[in-house]
Amino acid sequence: MSKLKILTKRNIKEILRDPLSLVFCLGFPVIMLVLMQLVLGGLENVPANFQITSYATGICVFGYTFSMMFAAMLIAADKNSEFINRLYMAPIKKSTYLCSYFLAVLPIMIAQTIIFFALALCFGLALSANILMAILYLLPSMVLYITLGLFLGTLCKTEKQAGPISSIIISLVGMLGGVFMPVAQMGTISTIANILPFVHTAQIGTEALVGNFGGIFPHILWILGFALVFWIITITIFKKKK
Numbered sequence: 001m002s003k004l005k006i007l008t009k010r011n012i013k014e015i016l017r018d019p020l021s022l023v024f025c026l027g028f029p030v031i032m033l034v035l036m037q038l039v040l041g042g043l044e045n046v047p048a049n050f051q052i053t054s055y056a057t058g059i060c061v062f063g064y065t066f067s068m069m070f071a072a073m074l075i076a077a078d079k080n081s082e083f084i085n086r087l088y089m090a091p092i093k094k095s096t097y098l099c100s101y102f103l104a105v106l107p108i109m110i111a112q113t114i115i116f117f118a119l120a121l122c123f124g125l126a127l128s129a130n131i132l133m134a135i136l137y138l139l140p141s142m143v144l145y146i147t148l149g150l151f152l153g154t155l156c157k158t159e160k161q162a163g164p165i166s167s168i169i170i171s172l173v174g175m176l177g178g179v180f181m182p183v184a185q186m187g188t189i190s191t192i193a194n195i196l197p198f199v200h201t202a203q204i205g206t207e208a209l210v211g212n213f214g215g216i217f218p219h220i221l222w223i224l225g226f227a228l229v230f231w232i233i234t235i236t237i238f239k240k241k242k
Helices: 002-016 019-040 052-078 082-089 094-122 129-137 139-155 159-176 189-195 198-209 219-241
Strands: none
Touching: 002 019, 002 052, 002 094, 019 052, 019 094, 052 094, 052 139, 052 159, 052 198, 094 129, 094 139, 094 219, 129 139, 129 198, 139 159, 139 198, 139 219, 159 189, 159 198, 189 198, 198 219
């Protein structure tokens, strides 16, 4: 536990050395929410799927993808430093090393979520206990995107590769995650979208926001299932590259 604590503190310090990226990760969901309100504010009759209750969690989850990219670039950069060489010689488990990145990035996503919903209240989101439940239900989504970031960072040789590849995932989440358009309206593409975990990461929070707490299934199964797969593959790749 002490090794995990030390590594986590070290990673947090590395994150704080790049305050611009940190501010961007925290502020991006807020910027997207403001833009959506500016666009929809000029409409007389806003469609149901563009009510703030319907798209709020989608935008919040879309912000997680940038923290995912942040994690991928961080671990990819460390692989090409003297830090990783010292780590290989130390008696530290690979899972401990990867968990230290997980614990360093998780607070960023939690802060993203709290800031986002605080501003959403100013734009008409009803104040209720459902907001707290939505934040709780979004924790599995945070786990998935951090794990995906660790997978991409381990897979890529350098942070220059991690950035563009992460951007592809960000685009997929935007298109197939139900962020800007309900997946049900995508026709045959909706089948592919429902197989991937991205739409489930947003939908699980939306269900909680409208009070449908039983709607956690089957979304949480897809989310945690994919997270487990990414975690196992990440550890396997890390051991092989060593």
